[in-house]
Amino acid sequence: MKNVAGLPTRKWSRFEIGFWLLPLIAFFVFPKYLTLGSQILIAGLFALSLDLILGYARIISLGHAAYFGVGAYTAGLLAKYGWGEPISGLAAAATVAAAVGLITSFLVVRGQDLTRLMVTLGIGLMLFEAANQASSITGGVDGLSGVEMRPLFGVFAFGMDGRTAYVYSLAVLFIVFCFARTLVRSPFGLSLRGIREGEKRMPAIGVSVPRKLIVIYTVGAGIAGIAGALLAQTTQFVGIDTLGFPRSAELMIMLVLGGTGYLYGALIGAAVFMVLQDYLANLSAVYWQFWLGLLLVAIVMFARGGLMGGAIALHRRWLRSRT
Amino acid sequence: MLGNLIGVLFDGIAYGSLLFIISIGLSVTMGLMNFVNLAHGAFAMLGGYSCVIAMTRLGLPFLASLPVAFVVSALAGVVLERLLYRRLYRATHLDQVLFSIGLIFMAIAGATWLFGSQQQPVRLPDFLRGQVRVLGLDFGAYRLFLIVVVVAITLALTWLIERTRFGAEVRASVDNQQASAGLGINVERVFSLTFALGSGLAGLGGGLGIDVLGLDPTFPLKYMVYFLLVVAVGGAGTIKGPLFAALILGVFDVAGKYYVPQLGSFVIYVVMVAMLLVFPQGLVGRRA
Numbered sequence: 058m059k060n061v062a063g064l065p066t067r068k069w070s071r072f073e074i075g076f077w078l079l080p081l082i083a084f085f086v087f088p089k090y091l092t093l094g095s096q097i098l099i100a101g102l103f104a105l106s107l108d109l110i111l112g113y114a115r116i117i118s119l120g121h122a123a124y125f126g127v128g129a130y131t132a133g134l135l136a137k138y139g140w141g142e143p144i145s146g147l148a149a150a151a152t153v154a155a156a157v158g159l160i161t162s163f164l165v166v167r168g169q170d171l172t173r174l175m176v177t178l179g180i181g182l183m184l185f186e187a188a189n190q191a192s193s194i195t196g197g198v199d200g201l202s203g204v205e206m207r208p209l210f211g212v213f214a215f216g217m218d219g220r221t222a223y224v225y226s227l228a229v230l231f232i233v234f235c236f237a238r239t240l241v242r243s244p245f246g247l248s249l250r251g252i253r254e255g256e257k258r259m260p261a262i263g264v265s266v267p268r269k270l271i272v273i274y275t276v277g278a279g280i281a282g283i284a285g286a287l288l289a290q291t292t293q294f295v296g297i298d299t300l301g302f303p304r305s306a307e308l309m310i311m312l313v314l315g316g317t318g319y320l321y322g323a324l325i326g327a328a329v330f331m332v333l334q335d336y337l338a339n340l341s342a343v344y345w346q347f348w349l350g351l352l353l354v355a356i357v358m359f360a361r362g363g364l365m366g367g368a369i370a371l372h373r374r375w376l377r378s379r380t
Numbered sequence: 381m382l383g384n385l386i387g388v389l390f391d392g393i394a395y396g397s398l399l400f401i402i403s404i405g406l407s408v409t410m411g412l413m414n415f416v417n418l419a420h421g422a423f424a425m426l427g428g429y430s431c432v433i434a435m436t437r438l439g440l441p442f443l444a445s446l447p448v449a450f451v452v453s454a455l456a457g458v459v460l461e462r463l464l465y466r467r468l469y470r471a472t473h474l475d476q477v478l479f480s481i482g483l484i485f486m487a488i489a490g491a492t493w494l495f496g497s498q499q500q501p502v503r504l505p506d507f508l509r510g511q512v513r514v515l516g517l518d519f520g521a522y523r524l525f526l527i528v529v530v531v532a533i534t535l536a537l538t539w540l541i542e543r544t545r546f547g548a549e550v551r552a553s554v555d556n557q558q559a560s561a562g563l564g565i566n567v568e569r570v571f572s573l574t575f576a577l578g579s580g581l582a583g584l585g586g587g588l589g590i591d592v593l594g595l596d597p598t599f600p601l602k603y604m605v606y607f608l609l610v611v612a613v614g615g616a617g618t619i620k621g622p623l624f625a626a627l628i629l630g631v632f633d634v635a636g637k638y639y640v641p642q643l644g645s646f647v648i649y650v651v652m653v654a655m656l657l658v659f660p661q662g663l664v665g666r667r668a
Contacts, residue, residue, distance in 0.1 A: 117474050164657060170473040171416060172656055175612045178605060179656070183649040190642060302601070306481050313478055347489035353482030357475045358467065 067242060076321065080227050084220075091219035097331045098226040099287045104311045104323035105230075105237060106280035111309075112317035113241055114273045115253040116165065117174050119305055120181025121281055123161075126188065126300030128154040128282025133201045133295035134194070141207035147229065147286050154282020155275050162274040166267045178302070185300040201295040215291060222291035229287060230324075233280055237320055240276070249273055253318075310349065313356055316363030325364050388635050394523035396630020397530035398592055400623050402585035402603075403610035404537065405457075405578020407622045410611055412554050412574055413469050416476045419483035420582060420607050421600035425491060427453040427583025428595040432500045442505050446587050453583020454576040461575040466568075484600045491597035502590040522591060529588065533581070537619055550574055605652075606633075613655045625655075 083094060103125055110116045128150035135146050161180050165173055188195045195201055208214040213221040240246050248264050259266050289295045298304060307330070315326020338345040360367060406420040427449035434445035460483075468476055508522045541547035552560040553570050561567045586595070593603065606629065614625030629648065636647030 111474070115474075117477060119477070164653065167657065171410070171612055174416065174473070174477065175608055175656055176653055178608070179649050179653045182605060183646060183653070186643075186646045186649060190646065306485075309478060309481070313474075343489050343492045346485050347493075350482040350485030350487075350489065353478055353485065354464070357471070357479040357482070358464075361475070 084223060091223040093335055095219060095222045095226040095291050097328050098230045099284050100311060100331050101324040101327035102230045102233060103281055103284035104308060104327045105320060106277045106284060107308055107312050108317060108320055108323040109237060110274055110277040113249045113253060114270055117170055118177040119174055120177035121308055122300055122304035123181040123184045124154045124158055124278040124281035125285035126184060127157050128285030129289040129295045129299045130195060132286035133204045133289040136204045136206055141205050143206055143209050143290050147283055150286030151279045151283045155279030158278020159275040162271045165274060166270040181302060181305055188297055188300055198297055200297060204289060204293040206290050206293060226287050226291060233283060310353055313363050316365030319365045322363055322365035388638050389631060390519055391523060392631030392634035393627055394526045395634055396627035397526050398585055398589045399606055399610050399630055400626035401530055401533060402582045403607045403622055403626060405582045406607050407611045408574045408578045413571055415469060416473050417480050418477060418604055419480040419600060421603050422484060422487035423453045423457060423579040423582040424586030425599040426456055427586030428590050429495060431587035446584055449587035450580040450584040454580030457579025458572060458576045461572055487600055488597045497597055500595040504591060526588060534623060541619060609652050
């Protein structure tokens with residue numbers, strides 16, 4: 058197919074290939090940090106799911122953790138009650154989360170920014186409260202323990218060294234990323250961008266805005282469910298904080314830190330965020346929250362594009378200086 | 381049973397009144413400046429802590445500490461509006477949401493650092509404690525006091541907005557900023573003053589609410605939904621809408637927690653989502 062200027066291509070660039078080599082190199086260079094590594098990969102996957110709905114469709118969601126939590130509890134409960142096979146558990150979690158996403162998407166796409174904000178927030182809080190009250194099933198505030206995973210493919214057990222967890226998370230992240238990458242480069246992805254840039258004009262060229270938004274919201278929810286399930290499976294525990302508002306807020310911070318609407322921004326933001334958190338939160342949890350807030354204010358005031366936006370601007374300047 | 385019902389209704393109205401005082405400023409920010417300010421609760425918390433400090437360190441009586449709460453929060457509102465908020469009026473809602481979440485986190489961390497994470501006690505004067513007997517029914521004196529205060533504030537606000545020159549400027553700016561500026565109204569000054577007034581009222585509400593809502597550093601996050609809800613359900617930019625919404629929410633929340641405690645806060649979230657779907661523009665839709 059001939060390239061049309063301005064339209065995205067399917068080809069992987071050098072930067073992308075180099076980017077995906079990094080987690081592979083990290084596996085061999087930092088064998089002691091594989092647990093943190095898989096946390097980063099999971100957070101990256103979760104941020105990726107938000108990027109699809111926020112970065113591409115501009116739906117402001119304050120309750121995206123709802124789907125993460127639904128996925129986590131689905132995978133956790135399945136494993137607790139005897140279905141410990143990881144991959145089918147992952148598929149089940151994705152299905153359930155996507156179903157919840159589909160049902161709630163009808164409520165979400167109805168309103169405008171403020172209503173959407175409130176409805177997503179309300180859905181998140183509702184699920185949190187439901188999990189909190191149904192403590193006989195979910196374990197309530199104590200969390201869901203007793204999650205026992207069977208080895209991956211019957212061979213690789215989830216051990217203390219975190220090797221299986223890391224490789225498993227990385228593989229899932231990469232597969233989902235390829236899917237998301239294809240999705241946003243497809244005509245469907247382009248129509249989402251069209252909605253983002255001018256929602257009122259899209260019906261004029263024959264695009265049903267609510268239908269597109271429902272689809273992407275459902276996909277985003279399903280991917281968030283996969284991320285939640287990964288967390289449940291690799292840590293063999295589900296805390297009620299997987300559903301909480303702070304998780305939704307932190308997720309947004311990761312995404313805007315990395316930059317919205319690039320897919321890679323979500324992964325970079327998650328990595329930077331998690332490393333910073335690991336370092337600073339150990340010093341003091343209160344200070345960490347303060348710096349987090351300050352960081353957010355600073356991003357909004359001075360660095361709208363996030364890290365990816367900044368990097369792309371630098372790259373463009375460099376290209377221009379060469380010509 | 382009937383006594384219970386009236387009691388629940390009364391407590392709900394008192395609770396709703398409190399939500400109204402705190403949220404009315406948010407209604408103005410959203411209606412006038414079209415700014416989604418999730419951090420509004422931080423001003424209420426600031427008011428609450430000012431109240432506590434005024435009572436414990438300065439030895440002021442409770443009633444005298446309330447104006448302190450108003451003034452401190454209003455001043456903080458003016459400073460933040462000039463320095464930060466003003467720069468984001470034209471930003472996207474996403475930026476405003478992120479910015480205000482950042483402020484919430486900083487407020488929570490700051491309050492934890494300064495005052496510790498425990499609940500702050502408040503000592504009410506004797507005449508506001510205990511019960512008052514009206515028409516054979518016992519009512520909490522403090523809750524009665526809350527309702528009276530809110531009625532007074534609502535009347536004063538209505539007078540301010542409907543009858544004064546400043547109120548006319550506010551209404552004009554809400555309806556059409558550009559035309560108002562063209563007519564010689566200093567819209568920026570109107571923004572600053574209304575933001576200060578809204579923050580001050582939130583602070584006053586925070587001070588009044590210590591006894592009912594409690595006061596600890598997570599306050600802005602814990603009640604964020606309620607404040608947003610009042611405005612989103614009531615419709616931004618009016619007084620009547622948020623008042624109705626606050627009273628409805630207050631009654632449902634208290635009734636839900638009293639009659640079906642096992643559901644906890646679930647009731648209020650269901651009510652919220654349902655009301656948002658039925659009235660996407662709020663109970664009292666703003667004139668376009």
